[in-house]
Each structure stands twice: as structure tokens, then as C-alpha cells.
Amino acid sequence: MRFGYKRPLINDEDVKLQLVDIKRAEVYIEQHPYMKKRHELEDLVMQLSKGDQLYVQNFVVLADSLTQFQDLLRVFERDEVTVTFIDENLNNTDILSMRLLELLELLTNLQTKIKRHQSIFGVREAQKQGKIIGRPKKSDDNLNRAFAMYDSKAYTLQQIKEETGISKSTLYRYLDQFK
Structure with a gap:
């Protein structure tokens, strides 16, 4: 079966730009961009079985840390699920066969994107709560x-x-x- 997973991103908070070209897939949509309580992802992982295909727009949609990314890839490998990352033009089997230098570059980029995602949404959440962000003004x-x-x-x-x-x-x- 074909599945998709979306969640709010920095430039796509309403998830309309993700998985545009993926047809005939059951799509799970997370309602928030944060690390915790990703119920849709949990439900999706429980639903997947051998031979299924999962489509995500990019790595950051799927994982909030390198550890979570690694854990999810292990689960997908164990369950024989193919995950396609559209922006990176890769799937999880490609990642397993990459050269070390390519893999390090990929992981470095992933970590940078994850930090950026978390920082921007963290600042936005703080601003919603009325916290003042940035350098304090001089009197x-x-x-x-x-x-x-x-x-x-x-x-x-x-x-x-x-x-x-x-x-x-x-x-x-x-x-x-x-x-």
C-alpha cells in the first residue's frame, strides 16, 4: 500500500506544498510542527507492513533528531517498508548503500535543517505566549x-x-x- 506523511514546516505551515505529485496514497497529516505528541506518525508506523511505500517531502518531515531518524529507518528496514524522500530524491535503501562521505554530508544537512525547524517554530511559539525575542532595547x-x-x-x-x-x-x- 502507498502512504504519505505530512506535518507543518517552516515554508509550508498548512502542508499544502507537500506530496503534491503523490496520488492514490493514504496520507497522515500531523496538526503541529513540534517534536512531542506526533500521534499521526505513531499511528502511521503502526499501520505500515511489509512491502508498503511511504512518501515524505523531506527528512525533517519525518524526524526531529538524528536518533529518531535512525530509529525510524531501523523500523522501516525491519518491516521492509520503502520510504521515499522527495526533496532529497532518495529512499531508505539508497541511504544504506551510500559512501561514508555522502552519508556524512546528508546527516550534517539533516541536523542543520532539524535545528532550523525547531528554532523557528520555538521562537514563533514563544512570541505567541507574549515573550519578547531578541536583544533587549537600550533605554x-x-x-x-x-x-x-x-x-x-x-x-x-x-x-x-x-x-x-x-x-x-x-x-x-x-x-x-x-x-
Whole structure:
């Protein structure tokens, strides 16, 4: 039987860009992009049997870590399930026959994509909860005082930093923005 698995990704949160060309497959769709509680994936793995084909858009759709990727590949190999990764143009049997250098490159790219996926969705989730992301802003009073000191040309950058707590690079960044 043919199966598909989708879950929200960075550039495809509504999963409409995944598995577009795959026809006549039973598709399992995860409702969230996070690592935990991937019920659809669990149900799918339980459903698969010998000779089945599973299609996923890319590695990140399937796994949230290299360990999970390895575990899933073991299960698929044991159950004789073929998994096709569309973006990578590979299946799980191709991966098993790769040269070491190719395999390391593949795993390095996978790890980078996984971290990016987790970071972006983690930041979005934090923003939804009202958390402020990024570098804290300097107080307006301190900035105005630093600008005045800088404009007076009576102070060195070191003196401005000591008085206001604003570093040279930060001062220049704000000067570029506001002046």
C-alpha cells in the first residue's frame, strides 16, 4: 500500500506544498510542527507492513533528531517498508548503500535543517505566549545621553561606554538607525 506523511514546516505551515505529485496514497497529516505528541506518525508506523511505500517531502518531515531518524529507518528496514524522500530524491535503501562521505554530508544537512525547524517554530511559539525575542532595547534616556555625548565630541567612545553602558558597536548601530 502507498502512504504519505505530512506535518507543518517552516515554508509550508498548512502542508499544502507537500506530496503534491503523490496520488492514490493514504496520507497522515500531523496538526503541529513540534517534536512531542506526533500521534499521526505513531499511528502511521503502526499501520505500515511489509512491502508498503511511504512518501515524505523531506527528512525533517519525518524526524526531529538524528536518533529518531535512525530509529525510524531501523523500523522501516525491519518491516521492509520503502520510504521515499522527495526533496532529497532518495529512499531508505539508497541511504544504506551510500559512501561514508555522502552519508556524512546528508546527516550534517539533516541536523542543520532539524535545528532550523525547531528554532523557528520555538521562537514563533514563544512570541505567541507574549515573550519578547531578541536583544533587549537600550533605554531612551541612556541613548539620548550617549547621542549627546557623541555629538559634543568632548568624550571618547570609551568614556561614553563607561557612562551609559552602551558599547561602541551598539552606539554606531543606533546612530545609523536614528541619524
